[in-house]
Amino acid sequence: MSAIPLESSVEAAAGRAPASGATGRPGASHAAPLAPRARLLPALAAVYRAQLSRARVARIPLLFVATFQSVGIMILMRGVVDGGSEARSVVAGSSVLVVAFVALNLLAQYFGRLRADGGLDHYATLPVPPASVVLGTAAAYASFTVPGTFVTAVFGCVLFGLPMAHLWLLAAVIPLAGAALSGLGAALGLLAPRQELATLFGQLGMSAALLLGVLPASRMPEPIAYARDLLPSTYGVEAFARGFDAHPDWALIGLDLGVCAAVGVVSLAVAAWAYRRAAVR
């Protein structure tokens, strides 16, 4: 097929039709055949690859900002926290903060901008499932966080003298917390009535992840501790923090990651719905 690409797309256009050969013959009593839809996974892969390539052009400075911010917070907290469980939650919180910054804040801004200036039209006029656009973009933003999260975690372990044996947990924490936070970010960006509000919500979400995730929970007043429980990134932080224990409780880690995954499924579904709503006005 690919040897004669232009011809082949005509075939593709007629692909779903029962061999009537009436492609584009209008005025006839029957409707012309429709070109095939893009399927979920190939379209998701195409969006993911395209979004990932944007990192080269636009994202790298912001990734540095995310990492420096987290490293700076850990250095500040070094003076306050002596070690033990508080040090663990500071390192875990700072690491997951990188995910929150990129996946929640930057993604909310991206979708807010895309919606505000008509960029969504490009996707909306292609036969692509909404979930492919949202998941592909969210996955790309979660991927952007990988280097910064690892750098932050390793730096934190050195700074606070924590064991690095279970840093591999990040391989589960980043995609699951990333799914939950990027779904939230995408939904905020797509639902915000104005672009500035999308930016604002993204910033607020990240600030919440910063304050509730990095500060040790034991020192929080009770209502704020409840708010902390509502934030999906908290469960990523907890799962990762437990990995610094001498004998990690794998059941609890699994439970925390399960919460992240469940929130991720819900928030990505909401984001896909929000995309559909934003695309057709």
Place this chain on the structure above:
Amino acid sequence: MSTGTAAARAGTVCAVRGLVKTYPATRGRRGAPGTPEVRATDGISLDVQRGEIFGLLGPNGAGKSTLVRQLTGLMRPDAGSVDVLGHDLVRHPERAARLIAYLGQESTALDELTVSLAVETTGRLRGLPLREARAERDAVLDELGLDEIAGRPLKKLSGGQRRLACFATALVGERPVLVLDEPTTGMDPVARRAVWAAVDRRRAERGATVLLVTHNVIEAETVLDRVAVIERGRVIACDTPAGLKARVADEVRVELVWRDRAPVEVPEVAALRAEAQEAGRRWTLRLSPERARAAVATVTGGPAFAALDDFTLATPSLEDVYLALGGRTEGLVKA
């Protein structure tokens, strides 16, 4: 007109009936006044034939883009019907993407991609398998002469190059109908020729139908088979460019450019002023041939001539048609 193929395989590709879309009034906020309710499309009906290059001409804000957004399933009309190749796109807006390739005015979604990846990704999202998407990408980039800039991100290109790259994305994953919203904005003549050659090729070889939004009257006259003139959400005329121009064939356009100011102390010049459209030092008049001759005689002889910088006499263009039909021409472009 080169509508041989269109005539041979005629048939209605796109039928629009009574399309209405009203933007609700907005309340004023502090510092920004509210806007009244606007009928962006006000009962538009059109038929576009197979293989035709059909134009929507009008100034900015006439309702052209709102109309194409309803044709491409991006916006639901309040009333009316859109039928494309036998599919009801008001009831099934999601089918539009499988019948129509749309080039909008915005490229935000593609700006940070390279030209090559933007075209390939769009092809894949139009349902092409990877190998086909790449083969079509290479063919289209070659056809439009974009090979040299294929590796550069769109946002680093000039406006015309970026527009051409976006046009390339509209060509991968072929569709029987192309809807192009001001495709040649900012392009140099070479790029424009590449666009019209590519459009012509698709029409001649595959009977593609093109719906073109433009506010450029010269482009409308040269590339369109038929044109619907849009003003304030309504179609005020629909014909071939030649047919439209025949409506004002008894008029001549006189353009006068004064050196620094018009010599209104000359009585004949003062009389002309009443009928002139003034744009700085330029006056545009639409007159019968006899009166045009008299006007030229006045300004090229006697005291008025000293104040005259330049003058032209021309047969009517679509712009004159537009004005004769009662349109506002300020938003139209002649280039």
